[in-house]
Amino acid sequence: MQANHRSPISPAPGGLWLPLITPFRDGVLDEASVRRLVRHYAAEAIDGLILAATTGEGLTLDKEEVERLVALTAEELTAAGRRLPVFLGLSGSDTRKLMKALEHSAAWPIDGYLIACPYYTRPSQEGMVRHFSALAEGAARPIMIYNIPYRTGVNLGNTAMLELAAHPNIVGVKDCSADMAQSLDLLRRKPAGFSVLTGEDALFHTMLAGGADGGITASAHVGIGVFVAVHRLLRDGEAARALAAWHAICDLPRLLFAEPSPAPIKHWLWRAGLIGSPEVRLPMVPVSDGLADRIDQEVERLRASGLDGARA
Ligand SMILES: O=C(O)C1=N[C@H](C(=O)O)C[C@H](O)C1
Numbered sequence: 238m239q240a241n242h243r244s245p246i247s248p249a250p251g252g253l254w255l256p257l258i259t260p261f262r263d264g265v266l267d268e269a270s271v272r273r274l275v276r277h278y279a280a281e282a283i284d285g286l287i288l289a290a291t292t293g294e295g296l297t298l299d300k301e302e303v304e305r306l307v308a309l310t311a312e313e314l315t316a317a318g319r320r321l322p323v324f325l326g327l328s329g330s331d332t333r334k335l336m337k338a339l340e341h342s343a344a345w346p347i348d349g350y351l352i353a354c355p356y357y358t359r360p361s362q363e364g365m366v367r368h369f370s371a372l373a374e375g376a377a378r379p380i381m382i383y384n385i386p387y388r389t390g391v392n393l394g395n396t397a398m399l400e401l402a403a404h405p406n407i408v409g410v411k412d413c414s415a416d417m418a419q420s421l422d423l424l425r426r427k428p429a430g431f432s433v434l435t436g437e438d439a440l441f442h443t444m445l446a447g448g449a450d451g452g453i454t455a456s457a458h459v460g461i462g463v464f465v466a467v468h469r470l471l472r473d474g475e476a477a478r479a480l481a482a483w484h485a486i487c488d489l490p491r492l493l494f495a496e497p498s499p500a501p502i503k504h505w506l507w508r509a510g511l512i513g514s515p516e517v518r519l520p521m522v523p524v525s526d527g528l529a530d531r532i533d534q535e536v537e538r539l540r541a542s543g544l545d546g547a548r549a
Contacts, residue, residue, distance in 0.1 A: 249408055249409060249429075249430050249431060249432040249450065250284070250285055250322065250324075250349075250381065250408060250409055250432050250434065250450070250451065251284060251432055251434070251450035251451040252283070252284030252285070252450075252451040252465075252468055253283050253284055253285075253451055253452060253454070253457060253461075253464050253465050253468050254283065254284055254285035254286065254287055254324075254434060254451060254452070254453040255278055255283050255285075255286055255287065255453075255454075255457050255458065255461070256286075256287040256290045256291065256292040256293060256326070256453050256454075256455050257274060257275075257278070257286055257287065257288055257292070257293055257310075257458075258274070258292055258293060258294070258455075258458065258499045258502055258503055258506065258512070259271070259288075259289065259293045259294050259295075259298065259302075259306060260274065260503070260506075260512040260513065260514070260516075261514065261516040261517070261518065262513050262514045262516060263514075263516075264516075266302050266305060266306065267512065267513050267514065267516075268305070268309060269513065270511070270512040270513045270514075271306060271309045271310070271313075272309060272312075272313050273511060273512070274506075274511060274512065275309070275310050275313035275314060275317075276313050276316075276317060277511060278461065279313065279314055279317040279319040279321060280317070281461045281462060281465060282462075282465045282469075283321070283457075283461065283465060284321075284322070284451060285321060285322040285323070285324065285348075286310065286321055286322070286323045286324070287323075287324050287325075287326055287351050287453055288303075288306055288307060288310060288323060288324070288325050288326060288347075289303050289306060289325055289326045289327075290326025290351055290383070290453075291326070291385075291388070291455075291498070291499075292455040292498060292499045292502065293306075293326060293499075294499065294517065294518055294521065295326045295327075295328065296328065297518040297519075297521075300341070303325070303342075304342075304345065307323070307325065307342075307345050307346060307347055308345075308346070310323060311323070311346035322348040322349065323346070323347050323348055324347065324348060324349040324350055324351045324381060325342060325345070325347045325349075325350050325351070326350075326351045326352075326353075326383075327339075327350050327351070327352045327353070328352065328353035328356065328383075329355065330355040330356055330357055330358045331355075332355075332367075332368050332371050332372065335352065335372055336371065336372065336375045339372065339375050339376045339377070340375070343377045347378065348378060348379070349378045349379040349380060349381065349408070350372075350376060350378060350379075350380050350381070351380075351381045351383050351411060351453070352369070352372060352380055352381070352382060352383060353383040353385060353388070353389055354382070354383065354384055354385070354386075354389045354391050354392075354393050355368060355389065355391065356388065356389035356390055356391070357389075357390060359390050359391050360391065362393070362394055362396070362397040363397075365391070365393050365397055366397050366400055366401060369382060369401050369404075369407065370401065370404060373401075373404045373406040373407050374406070376406055378406075379406055379407070379408040380406055380407050380408065381407075381408060381409045381410060381411055381432075381434070382398070382401065382407065382409070382410045382411070383410070383411045383413070383436070384398070384410055384411070384412055384413060384414055385411075385413035385414075385436065386413075386414060386415065387413070387415055388413075392414060392416075392419075393410075394419070395419060395422055395423050395426065398410060398423060399423075399426060399427070399428070402427060402428055402431040403428070407431070408430070408431065408432060409431055409432030409433065409434060409450070410423070410431075410432070410433055410434070411434050411435075411436040411453045412433050412434065412435050412436060412437075412444075412449070413435075413436040413437055415437065417440075420433075420435070420444065420447075420449075421447055424444075424447055424448040424449060425448075432450040432451065433448075433449050433450055434449065434450055434451045434452055434453050435449050435451075435452045435453075435454070436452070436453050436454065438452075438454040438455060438456040438457075438489075438490035438493070438494070439487070439490040439491065441454055441456075441464065441467065441483070441490075442467055442471075442479065442480065442483040442487070445467065445468060445471045445479075446471060446476070446479075451468060452464070452468070454490075455493065455498055455499060455502055456486075456489050456490045456493050456494075456502075458502050458505070458506060459486075459489055459493065459502070459505055459509075459539065460485075460486040460489060460539060463482055463483070463485060463486045464486075466479075466482045467479050467482050467483045470482060485542075489535075492531060492532065492535060493505070495528055495531075496524050496525060496528050497521055497522075499517065499521075500515070500517050500521055500522065500523055500524045501524050501528060501532060503515040503516070503517060504523070504524045504528075504529055504532050505532050505535075505536060508532065508533055508536045509536055509540075
């Protein structure tokens with residue numbers, strides 16, 4: 238398969254990548270809200286977008302919806318004059334089906350893929366190395382591995398990860414191993430050209446300070462400017478200012494993950510006027526009344542402090 242990059246991206250992704258929620262209204266993709274969201278976040282100094290991953294409820298989208306989501310995003314980025322890398326979230330436990338998904342999306346305006354470890358079947362380390370190697374061979378664009386054992390049921394260990402990191406088409410990992418020793422060991426041993434981006438929102442500052450290249454954090458939908466600032470300040474050696482900035486928002490992840498994601502984030506964005514409805518698709522359900530009240534109060538507090546970033 239030929240490489241077919243829409244735009245040249247840094248070979249090793251870094252900085253703040255936003256795993257965009259997918260807005261729905263009355264059961265269908267809410268196109269106006271997709272456009273508004275993309276415009277809104279394209280105006281921020283983020284480094285990339287991820288579509289249809291966990292936060293984007295990718296498992297509930299049909300092929301036509303994913304294609305439309307990708308097209309709308311590309312249109313809005315072009316209209317905004319923003320060359321932002323866009324990776325598509327993929328997951329599955331059948332290598333052949335994933336190869337077909339790669340083929341199906343080969344001409345889409347995306348720059349790469351975020352592919353989760355195969356879930357439910359609990360393959361061996363060798364099975365996962367062969368799985369990702371096959372996908373990397375077949376993909377026309379770079380792949381980031383998504384290691385999230387508490388969702389998939391299987392952990393891609395560092396030996397296997399480093400073997401995969403040697404593949405030129407595997408450019409990084411979204412690390413949600415939930416094992417600090419494993420994450421720090423990976424940061425110590427990762428080769429040049431292979432990025433580690435944390436997907437543990439609450440550990441965003443800690444992981445960056447430990448040498449991570451960036452983060453893919455759903456919480457950054459809120460207070461996005463602060464997430465960007467924390468990354469830049471640390472990169473520029475301004476540790477004290479980075480920590481002070483982080484302290485202003487470090488409780489957000491706990492609030493936004495108090496119930497299954499992305500319902501709390503969607504409630505927030507709806508209250509902030511960025512999306513037309515907080516709708517999620519079953520088996521996800523809307524936030525409880527109690528959490529809705531807590532989020533509403535926090536929306537007001539951040540709005541008053543100017544940290545919300547919700548200026549559509
Ligand atoms: O959408 C994602 O990708 C993210 N996944 C993590 C999860 O699975 O909970 C959290 C992260 O903030 C974004």
